[in-house]
Amino acid sequence: GIGLTGLLGGLASSTAVTLSFAERSQDETGLDKPFAQAIIVAWVTMFPRVLLEVAAVNSALLKDLWLPMGAAMTAGLIYSAYLYLSQRTAQRSEVAFSNPFRLGPALKFGLLYAVVLLISRAAQVWLGNTGVYISSVVGGLADADAITLSMSQLSREGGLSTGAAAQGVVLAAMSNTAAKGGIVLVSGSPTLRKTVLPGFVLMLVTGIGVALLL
Numbered sequence: 001g002i003g004l005t006g007l008l009g010g011l012a013s014s015t016a017v018t019l020s021f022a023e024r025s026q027d028e029t030g031l032d033k034p035f036a037q038a039i040i041v042a043w044v045t046m047f048p049r050v051l052l053e054v055a056a057v058n059s060a061l062l063k064d065l066w067l068p069m070g071a072a073m074t075a076g077l078i079y080s081a082y083l084y085l086s087q088r089t090a091q092r093s094e095v096a097f098s099n100p101f102r103l104g105p106a107l108k109f110g111l112l113y114a115v116v117l118l119i120s121r122a123a124q125v126w127l128g129n130t131g132v133y134i135s136s137v138v139g140g141l142a143d144a145d146a147i148t149l150s151m152s153q154l155s156r157e158g159g160l161s162t163g164a165a166a167q168g169v170v171l172a173a174m175s176n177t178a179a180k181g182g183i184v185l186v187s188g189s190p191t192l193r194k195t196v197l198p199g200f201v202l203m204l205v206t207g208i209g210v211a212l213l214l
Contacts, residue, residue, distance in 0.1 A: 002031070003084060006038025010045035017042035018180045022187035036195040037083040039184065040076050043177055043203065047073040050148050050173055057152035064166035069173065072207030079199035132160065136168035140175030147172035170211045174204055 002021075009017040021035040028035075047069045054061045132151075139147040148169050155165035181200040185193055 002034040003037045003041055003080070006041040007045065009038075010042030011049075014042040014046055015180055015183070018183045019187060022184050022192065025189040025192040026187075032189065032191040032195050033083050033087040035192055036199070037080050039180075039196055040080045040083070040199045040203075043180060044073050044076040044080065046144060046173060046176065047076075050144060050169065053145060053148045054152050054169065057149060058156040058165075060162055061152055061155060061166050061169065064163060065169060068170050068207050068211040071210040072173070072177075072203045075202045075206040076199060079202055083195070083199075132164055132168050133171055136171040137175045140172030141179045144172045144176035167211065170207065174207050177203055177207075 006017055006021070009020075018039050021039050025032060025035050051062065051066060051069055054065055136147050136151070139150075151160065151165040151168040151172070154160040155162055160168075177200070181196070181204075184196050184200070188196070
């Protein structure tokens with residue numbers, strides 16, 4: 001049940017799932033593996049979501065993205081399966097999430113998307129592809145979706161090469177994963193941090209490693 005909460009909650013906000021379970025790990029003992037599994041599963045949902053967003057805006061990027069995104073997702077799923085099989089518990093834990101379809105968050109995302117698009121374009125003009133990569137890493141710390149959409153749109157309009165846009169999306173996804181890992185390190189219990197760390201490192205190394213090989 002906790003793992004399913006991570007999956008469904010991750011569709012709305014994997015960051016919210018991470019923060020919620022990290023904070024709960026401080027008070028609820030004996031649930032570190034289920035909490036870690038839910039967190040990793042929530043992180044995994046980001047990768048197919050990124051691919052769907054790219055497919056909707058600029059499907060030409062998929063040929064450069066599906067392998068690193070799929071590799072990171074597979075690594076996360078394998079570690080989640082290990083956590084699931086290594087410990088089962090009947091203990092209950094509840095978590096509350098806000099409605100992802102409210103107007104306020106949608107407007108905030110629209111504003112964030114516009115700002116990211118502007119910054120990414122300015123960085124590309126002034127610093128070339130290096131500026132795009134920097135903006136992707138920085139923007140990804142807050143939201144990978146906005147960077148994904150902006151890179152896809154810039155590439156579709158011809159303002160950015162397909163390869164550079166794909167690398168920007170990968171960097172944003174990995175940066176966002178790193179940011180959520182930082183939430184666990186800051187807010188989670190010592191046992192949760194220790195449990196999440198292998199999966200966190202595995203996803204980052206796999207995603208970045210495969211991207212560098214392409």
